[in-house]
Amino acid sequence: MKIVGLSGSIVGSKTRTAMDYTMESLERQYPEAETTLIDLADYNIQFSDGRNYLDYDGDTKYVTETIMNADAIIIGTPIFQASIPATLKNIFDLLPVDAFRDKVVGMIATAGSAKHYLIIEQHLKSILGYMKAQIVQTYVFIEEVDFHRKEIVNHDVLARIDRLVEDTVVLTETYQEIKQKKEDQYDF
Amino acid sequence: MEKYRINPDNGLEFGLYTLGDHLPNPNTGERIPAEQRIHEIIELSQLAEQAGIDFFSVGESHQDYFTTQAHSVVLSAIAQATEKIKIASSSTIISTLDPVRVYEDFATIDLISKGRAEIVAGRASRVGNFELLGYNLRDYEELYEEKFELLRQINEEEVVNWSGKHRAPLKDARVLPRPKDGWMPIWRAVGGSPTSAVKAGYAGVPMFMAHLGGPATVFKRTVDAYREAASMNGYDPEQLPIATAGFFYAAETSQQALKDLYPHINEGMKKTNGQGFPKQNFAQGVDPHNVMNIGSPQQIIEKILYQHELFGHQRYIAQMDFGGMPFDQLARNIELIGSKILPAIKKHTRR
Numbered sequence: 001m002k003i004v005g006l007s008g009s010i011v012g013s014k015t016r017t018a019m020d021y022t023m024e025s026l027e028r029q030y031p032e033a034e035t036t037l038i039d040l041a042d043y044n045i046q047f048s049d050g051r052n053y054l055d056y057d058g059d060t061k062y063v064t065e066t067i068m069n070a071d072a073i074i075i076g077t078p079i080f081q082a083s084i085p086a087t088l089k090n091i092f093d094l095l096p097v098d099a100f101r102d103k104v105v106g107m108i109a110t111a112g113s114a115k116h117y118l119i120i121e122q123h124l125k126s127i128l129g130y131m132k133a134q135i136v137q138t139y140v141f142i143e144e145v146d147f148h149r150k151e152i153v154n155h156d157v158l159a160r161i162d163r164l165v166e167d168t169v170v171l172t173e174t175y176q177e178i179k180q181k182k183e184d185q186y187d188f
Numbered sequence: 189m190e191k192y193r194i195n196p197d198n199g200l201e202f203g204l205y206t207l208g209d210h211l212p213n214p215n216t217g218e219r220i221p222a223e224q225r226i227h228e229i230i231e232l233s234q235l236a237e238q239a240g241i242d243f244f245s246v247g248e249s250h251q252d253y254f255t256t257q258a259h260s261v262v263l264s265a266i267a268q269a270t271e272k273i274k275i276a277s278s279s280t281i282i283s284t285l286d287p288v289r290v291y292e293d294f295a296t297i298d299l300i301s302k303g304r305a306e307i308v309a310g311r312a313s314r315v316g317n318f319e320l321l322g323y324n325l326r327d328y329e330e331l332y333e334e335k336f337e338l339l340r341q342i343n344e345e346e347v348v349n350w351s352g353k354h355r356a357p358l359k360d361a362r363v364l365p366r367p368k369d370g371w372m373p374i375w376r377a378v379g380g381s382p383t384s385a386v387k388a389g390y391a392g393v394p395m396f397m398a399h400l401g402g403p404a405t406v407f408k409r410t411v412d413a414y415r416e417a418a419s420m421n422g423y424d425p426e427q428l429p430i431a432t433a434g435f436f437y438a439a440e441t442s443q444q445a446l447k448d449l450y451p452h453i454n455e456g457m458k459k460t461n462g463q464g465f466p467k468q469n470f471a472q473g474v475d476p477h478n479v480m481n482i483g484s485p486q487q488i489i490e491k492i493l494y495q496h497e498l499f500g501h502q503r504y505i506a507q508m509d510f511g512g513m514p515f516d517q518l519a520r521n522i523e524l525i526g527s528k529i530l531p532a533i534k535k536h537t538r539r
Contacts, residue, residue, distance in 0.1 A: 049325060051315045054462045055251075068462060096463055183467050188446035 001030075001172060004070040007039040008077040008088030014110040016041070017150050018142055019076040021158065022108065025165045026074075033169065036070075038063055040087045048093035056094070064094050072104040072172040074164070075124075079109055079116040083123055092127055100133035104175055106168035107139040108161065110147075117141050134175050136167050192373045192394055192429050193274070193306075194502050199537035200492070202530055203243025203505035204236050204522075205278040205433055208256025213512035214455035220512075222255045226262060228515050233266045235519055237273040239526025243503060244270075245278035245308065250317035253459050260293040267301035275301055278396070278433065278505070279310030279377040283331040284321040286355065287339040288363055295367045303368035308396045309336050310377030314460070327354065336376065340393070343374055375431065382413035389417025392428065396505075399434040401469060404479040404495050407432070411499045429502040432495065435473070435480045436506030438524045442474040442483040448517065449482060456511025481506060485528040492529070493536055 003026060007019040016039055023037050043059040053064040067073060077084050092099075105128050109120045120139050128135050140161055146154040152161075189196055206229055212219040220228070233244040244266065248259040256262050259277055266275050275297065280290055290307070298305035311332040312318075318325045334352045342348055342363045351357035375396040376388040388395040395414050399407050415425035435453065439445040454464040473480035474487065479495065481488050481504075492504055508521050 050328075051325065052313070052462060055315050098463070101463075101466065186446070186467055186471050188443065188450050188467075188471075 002034045002070045003072045004067055005037040006073055006075045008075055009085045010041040010087050012078060013150050014147050015076045015078050017147060018108050018110055021152055022074055022161050022165060025162050029165055030169050036066055038066060047090055053094055070103060072168050074106040074168055076108045079111040079119045082119055098132045100128060100131040103133055104168055104172040105133040106136040106164050110142045112144045114143060136171055140164050189427060189429060194429050197539045199534040200496050201242040201503040203503055204241060205245040205505045205507050206509050207247040207249055208254055209510055210255035211253050211456045211459060211512040213514060214451040225255050230265050230269050232518060233270055235522045237270045239522045240530055243274040245276040247278045248281055249314060250320050251314055264297050264300055267297050274304050276306035277308050279308045281312045281317055282309040282335045282339055283311045284317045284323045287335045287342060291339060291342045291363050295365050298367035298372050299365060306373040308375040308377050309339060340374055343371055380407060380410060382410045385410045385414040386417040389414040390421045392418055392423035394429045396431045399432060399479045401473055401480045403477050404498055407479055408498050431503035431505055432499060432501050433505035434507060436508045437482045438485050438488050438521050440484060442487055445482045452511030452513050485524050489529055489532045492533055496537055
């Protein structure tokens, strides 16, 4: 199973901190999974100009291909201006319309204010649904107060991330079984 | 319609098209050499002609897994190898070519084939040709519109005066040779969406509509939008031919057809588009109302007749060689077309 962690912002450190713990939890709980962390801050990605993702080169090609080859993706995102950051939206724009077909997507949001809690529900989930993702319905929402010097200091947050990781892997396994069962019925 | 060398009294025309893809056979993992692929395409056109198929076309794609980038050269070999089948591009990416040179090439193919050549001009779904041939992707739309207009002007006028943004001006230019009848059919390639079809309609240009899959009724909207746009701009839709083009595969049973075709489409699309074809959607392809013509010969006959009733089109063009399909299976399909499908379709659509 290929799982990609996607840290969706080039600003700040909270999302990356949460994603580092997520990858650690993933490797601890599921050492057999093939994991990759993509922190958009580490790459130079061009804006989408509408071409097929195979036609880009460099970092843009690497990041889009890595996402397209994944079975599951855990997206970490801050909330800016009551929405996802442009860097993350650009990744969605670079991909085909049904890029997340047959993929499971889990979500972690970091935010400076509890007022942003429903942004994931009302904004990110609708994008993922349009792109045909199998969405892990429960997401992890982490506030400023849960971090201190690039560490998560709230044990409840760590437990919630552990559960998200478990939910994502279980849903991916289950989804693949369902899909296999369905495809076997076709006999072609 | 005669202007476009189509006689509706003879019934729906049936054609074959290839994108000139060069993909491994997913069942063996092996890929035939480019030389063999090109020769098989030429041989396919001959088999098609012998089976009574009306039309054969070859496309250009400038990227990995394709082999007919120089599609006009391949078409010229086909012109020489055949005698009566109509031949065309599907498509010529006019955006990144010089319309003068394209017209010279295709007028020559028309002379070699003694009046059988047509041009279908499109603008590419993958865009490797822009960088390769030295064009800016930002000019995607304007390059196509401007060059397509110039191509049409060259077709209409023996002496051309033209100036635009993406090519040096032409002053009293004579583009030679002229096609056999001084003029040749030029179609606008349409990707299946009404937005794209409307542009062909406004210009009063024949539409070559590609369709991947889905209910045929979805594409009826595109056909309607095309005809409506043509009427609004003073053209008579009755005089404008429409061609539809999409996946085709005939076998003894629909189940066998799905089995034979699916791995080629799925694996081929993964390599050329970056995404496979979902099995669930593909299984729906044999539905009588689905636009993909996959199934037993009888099912395909019913599908094509249903589509003809719906669209009222003049030409259907089948794509069956995608994704490393072995040649003997292509030959078998042509045999089924010639012996069963074509006679039934002609019988029911002839006036």
